[in-house]
Amino acid sequence: MKKFVMGMTAAILSLLAGVSYAEYGLNFPEPATPIARHIFDLHMLTSKIITILLIIAVAFILYSVYAHRKSRGYQADQTMHKGWFGTWSWILVPAMVLGVDLTIAGSAQKSLVDMWEAPQTRCTAESKPDDKCYDMIVKVTGHQWWWEYSYMDEGITIESRYTPKEQAGDQYLRAVDNQLVLPVGKKIRFLHTSADVNHAFWVPELGMKKDAIAGYITETWAELDRKGTFRGQCAELCGTWHARMPIVVAAVDQSEFDTWVGKKQQAMQLALAEASADKVWSKDELMAKGKETYDLKCAACHQVSGEGLPPTFPALKGSVIAKGPVAAHIHMVLNGKNVMPAWNSMNDLELAAVITYERNAWGNDTGDVVQPADIKAAR
Amino acid sequence: MNTAVAHEADHHGPPHGLKHWLFSTNHKDIGTMYLIFALIMMFLGGASAMVIRLELFHPGIQFLEPDLYNNIVTNHAYLMIFGAVMPAAAGLANWMIPMMIGAPDMALPRMNNLSFWILPAAATMIMLSFVVPFFPGGGSQINTGWTIYPPLSLKVGPSMDFLIFGIHLLGISSVLASINIIVTIFNMRAPGMKLMQMPMFCWTWLVTAFLLILVVPVLAGGVTMLLFDRHFGTSFFDAAGGGDPVLFQHLFWFFGHLEVYILLLPSIGALAMIIPTFARKPLFGYHSLVGAMCVVGTLGMVVWAHHQYTIGMSLPAVNYFMIGTILISIPVGLMVFNFMATMWRGSMTFETPMLFAIAILIMFTFGGLTGVMLAVVPADIQYHDTMFVVAHFHYVLLPGALFGLFAAVFFWLPKWTGNMYDEKLGKLFFWINVLSFNLTFFPQHFLGLAGMPRRIIDYNVMFTEFNQISSIGAFIFGLSHLLFLYIIIKTVRGGKKATPQVWEGAKGLEWELPSPPPFHSWTVAPQFKPAD
Numbered sequence: 001m002k003k004f005v006m007g008m009t010a011a012i013l014s015l016l017a018g019v020s021y022a023e024y025g026l027n028f029p030e031p032a033t034p035i036a037r038h039i040f041d042l043h044m045l046t047s048k049i050i051t052i053l054l055i056i057a058v059a060f061i062l063y064s065v066y067a068h069r070k071s072r073g074y075q076a077d078q079t080m081h082k083g084w085f086g087t088w089s090w091i092l093v094p095a096m097v098l099g100v101d102l103t104i105a106g107s108a109q110k111s112l113v114d115m116w117e118a119p120q121t122r123c124t125a126e127s128k129p130d131d132k133c134y135d136m137i138v139k140v141t142g143h144q145w146w147w148e149y150s151y152m153d154e155g156i157t158i159e160s161r162y163t164p165k166e167q168a169g170d171q172y173l174r175a176v177d178n179q180l181v182l183p184v185g186k187k188i189r190f191l192h193t194s195a196d197v198n199h200a201f202w203v204p205e206l207g208m209k210k211d212a213i214a215g216y217i218t219e220t221w222a223e224l225d226r227k228g229t230f231r232g233q234c235a236e237l238c239g240t241w242h243a244r245m246p247i248v249v250a251a252v253d254q255s256e257f258d259t260w261v262g263k264k265q266q267a268m269q270l271a272l273a274e275a276s277a278d279k280v281w282s283k284d285e286l287m288a289k290g291k292e293t294y295d296l297k298c299a300a301c302h303q304v305s306g307e308g309l310p311p312t313f314p315a316l317k318g319s320v321i322a323k324g325p326v327a328a329h330i331h332m333v334l335n336g337k338n339v340m341p342a343w344n345s346m347n348d349l350e351l352a353a354v355i356t357y358e359r360n361a362w363g364n365d366t367g368d369v370v371q372p373a374d375i376k377a378a379r
Numbered sequence: 380m381n382t383a384v385a386h387e388a389d390h391h392g393p394p395h396g397l398k399h400w401l402f403s404t405n406h407k408d409i410g411t412m413y414l415i416f417a418l419i420m421m422f423l424g425g426a427s428a429m430v431i432r433l434e435l436f437h438p439g440i441q442f443l444e445p446d447l448y449n450n451i452v453t454n455h456a457y458l459m460i461f462g463a464v465m466p467a468a469a470g471l472a473n474w475m476i477p478m479m480i481g482a483p484d485m486a487l488p489r490m491n492n493l494s495f496w497i498l499p500a501a502a503t504m505i506m507l508s509f510v511v512p513f514f515p516g517g518g519s520q521i522n523t524g525w526t527i528y529p530p531l532s533l534k535v536g537p538s539m540d541f542l543i544f545g546i547h548l549l550g551i552s553s554v555l556a557s558i559n560i561i562v563t564i565f566n567m568r569a570p571g572m573k574l575m576q577m578p579m580f581c582w583t584w585l586v587t588a589f590l591l592i593l594v595v596p597v598l599a600g601g602v603t604m605l606l607f608d609r610h611f612g613t614s615f616f617d618a619a620g621g622g623d624p625v626l627f628q629h630l631f632w633f634f635g636h637l638e639v640y641i642l643l644l645p646s647i648g649a650l651a652m653i654i655p656t657f658a659r660k661p662l663f664g665y666h667s668l669v670g671a672m673c674v675v676g677t678l679g680m681v682v683w684a685h686h687q688y689t690i691g692m693s694l695p696a697v698n699y700f701m702i703g704t705i706l707i708s709i710p711v712g713l714m715v716f717n718f719m720a721t722m723w724r725g726s727m728t729f730e731t732p733m734l735f736a737i738a739i740l741i742m743f744t745f746g747g748l749t750g751v752m753l754a755v756v757p758a759d760i761q762y763h764d765t766m767f768v769v770a771h772f773h774y775v776l777l778p779g780a781l782f783g784l785f786a787a788v789f790f791w792l793p794k795w796t797g798n799m800y801d802e803k804l805g806k807l808f809f810w811i812n813v814l815s816f817n818l819t820f821f822p823q824h825f826l827g828l829a830g831m832p833r834r835i836i837d838y839n840v841m842f843t844e845f846n847q848i849s850s851i852g853a854f855i856f857g858l859s860h861l862l863f864l865y866i867i868i869k870t871v872r873g874g875k876k877a878t879p880q881v882w883e884g885a886k887g888l889e890w891e892l893p894s895p896p897p898f899h900s901w902t903v904a905p906q907f908k909p910a911d
Contacts (some may be wrong), residue, residue, distance in 0.1 A: 025841065026831025028761060037859055043758045050748035057719065057744050062736060064722045068658075069729075076726040090667030090719065093841075097712040101705045104755060108701065111757040112563020116694045172438075173839045192691075197531040199625060200689055200764060202829050209760045211626060211689045214530055218691030235689075235764040235832045237524050243835035274723040308504065311512070311536065312446065312519035339519075339534050355701045 002286055009173055025207055029204050032230055032251060033222045036207025038111035039364045046104055055102070055334075115207065116221035134189035134221065138182070142212035142234065143341065145241040149180050156264045161296065162244040173243060174231040179250040183257035192218045196341055197239060203232035203249050211236055224251045240312065241300055275349035275372060276323030283356065284370045290357025293350050298345070298358075306362040312339060317362040326368055330378045344379070348372035393898065401496075404488030405898065406473045411795075413470030414788075416498055418864070421781075423506075427455040432819075432853035435846050448836040449522035454509045456525030458543070459548045460642065461500055464776075467784045468645035469494075469556050474583045474795065476560065478576045478889040478896060479904045481569025486562040486643045494555035497548050504545030508538040520896050524632060524834055525600070529616035529624050529723065533609055540609070550595040557588035569888065571907040575669070578660060578887055583648025586672045587641050596849050601630035609843030611901045625690050632683040640679045642776060644672060646783020647714060650710050650736050651889075652846040653790050654718055657733035657885035658725025664717040671710035673719075678707050688759050696850050703753035708747065712735050715744050730882070731805035735786035739778040746774030749824070764834075767827025773820045785812070785863070792867065793881045797895035798874035811859040818852030 031037045068074050080086060084272045087347070123133035139146040146161040160176045162168075168175040182188060192201055194212035200210040203219075208220040234245035252260070295304055306317035316322045321329050333355060336342035343351065350370045361365045391410075393399050398711035400771070403409055408644075434443050436779055443451070471820055473491065477484055485491045495882065517535015521527075564585050568577065577585075589628040605627065607613040614620025616627045657661045662668070676838040682703040684692065692700075718740055741877060753759050794800050831842045838846065877894040892900050 007406075011388065016513070026825050027828050029830065039761055042755060043761065046752045046755055046758060050752060054745055054748055055535070057715070058741055060719055061722065061740055064719070064725075065727065065737060067721065067725055068725050070726045074724075075532075076658065077724040078660060080720070080724055081661055081665075082664045086720075089664060089716070090670070093713050093716045095711045097709045101708055101751075102472050104751065105702050105705050107754045108757055109698075112698065112701075113694065115757055116697065117762070162507075170840055173837060174841075183486075184531045197534070200529055202832070205759065206763060207757075209689050209763055211687075213690065214619075216625070216691070217741070229640060232830065233832050237449070237522075237526075237528075237531070237834045239534075240449075241446070242449075242832075243837040301732070309444070309446075311517065325761050 030224050031207060031222050031229075032069070032205040032228060033207055034176075034225060035111060035115045036205060037115045037221070038114065039207045042108055044113060045107060049100065052079075059310075064075075079298075088299070106277055115220075118221040119187060124186060133187060134330065135186040137189045137191060137362070138180070138347075139193070140201050140302045142194040142196075142201070142214065142238065142245075144162040144196050144239055145234075145245050146243065147176075147180075147201075147234075147247060148195075151261070154261045154265065156268060156327065157260060158264065160247070162246050166323075171231070174233070174246050174248070176246050176248045179248045181250045181252060181257060182224060182262050183223075184251050185254065187223045188221060190220045192220065192221070198236045199234050199238045199245065200236035201232075201247060202235040203230050203247055205230035206232075206249065208209075209235055227251050227253065240309075272347065274346040278373070280371055280373075281352070281369075283360070286353045286356040287360060288370060290353035291361070293346070293354050294357050294361075297346075298354065306358075316358050316364075322358045322364050323366055325379070326374070328369060329359065330370070330375060334375075334378060348379075351375045382793050389405050395610060401465065402492065404484070404492050405484045406477050406488070406491065406646045406894070407898070408482055408487075409491050410470045410473030410475075412495055413466045413473060413498075416468035416485050416495075416502075417463050417470060417784075418867075420466065420502065422860065423457030423865075424455055425860060427451045427458065428646075429853060429857040432457065432850040432857075434836060435789075435838070436850040437847070438838050438843055439839050443836065444805075445836045446520040446522045449524065450512070450520040450833065452834055453523060453525050453527075453542075454523045457505050457545075458779065459602040460525070460638065461546075462505070463782045464642050464784065468555075468584075468587070468642070470561055470785070471580075471645060471649065471787055471791070472556075475791065475889060476563060476581055476584060477567070478569060478892060478900055479581055479887060479902050480564065481888045481907060482563060482567035483899060483904075485559050486567055486891050487559045489752075490555050490863075491559055494552045494559065497555070499550035499723070501545050501552060504541050504548060508541035508545060509788045511538040511541060512536060526635075527605070529605060529608065529627050533616070533906075540606065541880060542554060547599055547601050550599045553591050553595050557591040559582055560588040561592075561617055569673075569904050569907040571909070573909075575666065578889075579651035579665065580645075580648035581670060582669050582670060583644040583651070586676050587644045590637050590641050590644075590676050590679075594634045594641075594716075596677060597630055597636035601634070603626070604630075623688070624798075627650075628687050628690065629684065629710050632895045634684045636683040636686065636763060637679050639772075639775065640675055642780040643783075644675075646739075649670075649740060649783050649787035649790065650718060653736045653786055654721045656884045656886070657730060657736070658722050658726040658884050662717070663714075663720035667713055668717050671713045674710040674844075675714075676705065678703065678710070682707065685754055688756055701754055702754045705751060708751050711747055715740060715747070723743075728883075730789075730802060731800075731809055732786045732790040734806065735789070735813075736780050738809070739782050739786065742774055742778035742782075742813075742817070746776075746778065750775065762827060764832055765827035766780070766823045766831045766833055769833050770820045770823035770827060777816055777820075783862060788867070790882075790890050792793050792870050793877035794889065794892075794894050794896070796871050796874075797877055798872075798892075799877050799881075800866055800870040800874065804862065804869075808859060808862045808866060811862070815852045815855035815859060819849050819856050820852075822846075822848045822852075868910065 028040055031040050114343045119132045119134040123135050127133050137152040139150040139152055146159055147157055150157045157180045161179045163175040163177055165172045192210045192212045193216045199212040200209055206378050208222060210218045210220045218358045228251050230249040232247040301313035302316050308315040321332055334344050349372045350377050352370045359368045391800040434448060453576045508521060512520040521535050521538050523532045564581055604615040608616050616622045616624050651662055682700055685704045688697055753762055753771055789805055826842055826845045831838055879893050880890045881894055888905055
């Protein structure tokens with residue numbers, strides 16, 4: 001037994017000492033908003049209170065175990081429960097606990113009101129720094145298994161997916177392709193919703209976690225007070241790849257943010273122009289574009305190999321849909337079915353490319369070429 | 380007719396072989412069956428937990444597919460809650476309540492038989508829900524966790540239907556058992572035994588039984604609505620049809636939060652029998668303990684939404700649920716205090732049940748205190764759905780429910796079998812079990828604070844160290860239960876003979892019966908003499 005315990009201890013110590021490939025955390029990461037700071041303080045306060053209470057309880061128990069034992073010849077006090085303490089403890093103990101309870105509940109009130117009431121009006125030139133108003137709105141939509149961020153005023157929508165291990169390295173599962181870029185010092189109102197199942201948006205440094213529920217909109221708000229990269233994850237079990245829904249916030253200066261917005265707007269306009277141009281694309285062009293889009297958006301379920309993960313995610317390689325009539329294939333991608341989401345948010349070019357790719361890759365070789373015009377007609 | 384049946388039973392005794400168990404209406408037999416069933420389920424649930432910890436030992440996906448991982452997580456919860464802890468508590472009730480109150484048997488013996496034999500059917504359904512996806516046409520696995528929230532649960536294949544029917548069967552079984560316990564306690568107490576003189580274990584089970592009858596139908600209703608959404612075109616939980624996915628969460632947690640107390644209270648009752656026995660001193664604050672339990676049951680029914688702070692409730696609503704939840708610390712604190720005061724100035728000895736009782740007091744207090752941290756809404760926004768929550772509820776449920784059951788088994792095993800268990804092995808089991816439990820779950824607090832969500836199959840390297848410690852703890856913890864099994868088998872097969880009183884400080888009607896008690900005990904009601 002003794003050997004066993006010592007062996008285990010040695011194993012654990014060597015684990016603690018030997019493994020050094022990443023910083024490990026013991027507590028919340030450093031907050032980046034005033035509310036997250038309040039939460040941190042509140043967390044430290046309650047932690048201290050419960051530590052003290054636990055120490056008191058354990059001290060009484062251990063003293064009792066030490067002193068009031070038969071082997072020391074201690075005689076049990078058979079009348080203790082009938083004394084004044086036994087008579088009145090039922091009211092004394094709850095009164096003391098109530099005192100602690102009220103301390104805790106009371107100290108939570110300010111930050112609760114602060115965080116819970118998301119600003120409902122837009123800030124104006126006359127707004128004071130402490131006013132409850134917002135400067136910008138970001139709509140966060142959870143998808144299986146990626147995040148969509150819409151900057152409502154700027155007209156930008158970005159899609160954020162996890163970065164595969166080869167590129168992410170040590171940040172794997174905490175790194176994404178497109179970060180949520182936010183300006184420091186602005187009051188940001190977040191609207192949360194979901195396109196499919198429940199998700200939860202959580203970034204510890206921002207002190208916010210909110211469920212994304214299909215058909216409903218929930219709100220939070222944040223005012224970043226320092227620059228940095230803040231990493232979180234989806235916090236509500238959302239199916240197969242729940243572990244692969246990281247959230248990365250890049251908090252930047254206003255000027256940096258404006259530059260970034262400008263670039264994004266330009267890129268979106270270019271993509272839109274390309275997609276809506278009345279151009280007939282060649283099969284090779286569509287296949288190249290299609291592979292890019294497929295690997296990004298479809299491969300999480302149907303796999304890069306097109307073999308899927310049956311039975312939940314059917315194979316596309318040799319499938320009835322991918323080798324059958326083109327119209328049915330377009331209909332499926334546009335409208336979805338069961339677990340398959342409706343992909344009508346993609347533009348005509350992307351859809352045409354993906355469908356062309358699916359009909360010709362992995363030996364499907366139907367030879368069909370789907371043009372953006374076909375998609376437009378099918379919508 | 381009745382006399383004829385009784386006459387026949389006297390002559391031939393109970394039937395032998397399979398029929399003895401299949402048709403048994405004897406509270407001791409049914410209690411034994413409940414306990415054996417629970418033990419089997421505990422090993423299955425424990426095996427699934429060890430598979431989870433094996434997968435989480437190292438970052439990356441090594442052994443399982445993500446859906447299989449989620450399926451095992453789901454199965455672990457159902458096996459442990461509905462398969463292991465609830466049936467084990469029902470087994471203790473069956474064995475002990477009639478002997479404690481001086482009744483010859485449970486009030487409704489045939490219903491007792493039914494409520495047990497529904498369980499294997501229910502367990503089969505639950506295990507089928509796990510297995511079905513592996514067969515052709517079996518659809519997808521249950522990747523929802525035990526909370527089975529829609530819309531995710533609406534998309535799962537037929538295995539979800541097996542789970543739903545399994546829950547229905549479990550619910551029927553629990554409600555029948557609860558009715559039986561309530562009727563027994565109200566009608567079959569020995570002459571002279573008032574309600575406020577009952578052994579505390581009977582009180583905790585009385586409260587538990589009422590809670591079960593109140594909340595299990597709500598869960599049954601919720602999962603039935605889910606079934607209708609899945610197959611009959613209703614949209615209770617689908618916003619597209621005018622429903623609300625959050626409604627299911629309310630129904631689920633109205634049941635789910637009370638379920639925690641349903642799991643805890645019988646074990647608390649066992650502690651209330653164990654601590655006075657080994658402290659050789661009456662229970663401190665009998666009346667306040669009964670009151671505290673009734674308050675816990677009542678308050679527990681109106682605080683469910685603290686499991687869903689992040690769904691976007693209004694400010695007054697979260698504030699109410701926060702304050703209500705924090706107030707639960709009052710009755711629970713009183714319970715812990717009463718147990719500490721029972722030990723205080725006692726003349727204690729430290730046999731295995733008492734060791735477990737003391738460890739439970741410390742660890743359950745810790746679990747309860749982290750519960751207060753979680754109740755505080757702004758802070759819970761950070762803890763919610765992280766490993767911190769996993770650590771918290773395992774600190775509540777393992778000491779509060781499971782270790783209480785272990786303590787109870789060691790406490791009453793000599794009474795049931797007539798043999799003393801091996802004290803040395805018992806203590807060895809205690810130390811390995813409790814230490815490895817802490818090694819498993821304490822590090823998970825840090826994981827949660829540092830930002831690891833729960834229910835993920837793969838994690839970032841920054842969470843590696845604590846996950847590895849936790850997994851090593853879990854393997855020791857899991858395997859230690861083989862020792863528990865060995866001790867039980869060894870005790871059943873033989874050992875030092877136990878006296879009727881078994882423990883020096885034991886008081887109560889059940890200790891006046893021989894060890895083991897005869898097949899029919901208290902055929903003549905004893906006269907109850909209240910202890911002062």
